[in-house]
Amino acid sequence: MVEPVRLELADAVRRLPGSGLGFLGLDPLTQNDQWLLDRLTGMRATLYGTERGTLVGCAPNPANPRQARVAVAADDSAALTALLDLLRSTAAHTSFTAVACASDAGLPALLDCSFREVGTLRGHVLRAGVYLDAGVYYAADDDLRPRPRTASHA
Numbered sequence: 001m002v003e004p005v006r007l008e009l010a011d012a013v014r015r016l017p018g019s020g021l022g023f024l025g026l027d028p029l030t031q032n033d034q035w036l037l038d039r040l041t042g043m044r045a046t047l048y049g050t051e052r053g054t055l056v057g058c059a060p061n062p063a064n065p066r067q068a069r070v071a072v073a074a075d076d077s078a079a080l081t082a083l084l085d086l087l088r089s090t091a092a093h094t095s096f097t098a099v100a101c102a103s104d105a106g107l108p109a110l111l112d113c114s115f116r117e118v119g120t121l122r123g124h125v126l127r128a129g130v131y132l133d134a135g136v137y138y139a140a141d142d143d144l145r146p147r148p149r150t151a152s153h154a
């Protein structure tokens with residue numbers, strides 16, 4: 001099973017340039033490390049790495065404490081599932097949102113984990129000098145795959 005390991009934000013920021021384009025709304029190609037660190041701190045984000053090197057992260061929704069915005073920096077549904085399970089069991093989150101462009105590496109993982117597109121932000125993201133649409137994705141606790149059973153749930 002994939003186990004997310006919490007990263008210090010400064011370490012996570014150093015990992016973003018290779019895989020973090022669009023990660024929680026960030027653009028490590030145009031935003032410097034200090035700005036990224038300040039932004040992640042301001043949104044109360046928590047970032048995790050997995051043994052496969054996948055970066056996943058979350059930030060609570062200040063308007064809804066039971067909801068978190070999530071991101072995955074690769075097509076790794078196992079890493080995203082592990083993050084969602086962690087958030088459901090430790091933070092009692094019951095719903096999740098994500099924003100992704102059609103070309104984002106993590107979009108297939110979101111779809112594989114039962115996120116569904118609920119809206120489109122037209123011209124929301126500037127990449128390579130072109131404004132792109134971004135999809136807003138949502139999953140509630142009931143939409144997600146069942147949590148793995150443990151001995152205490154048997």
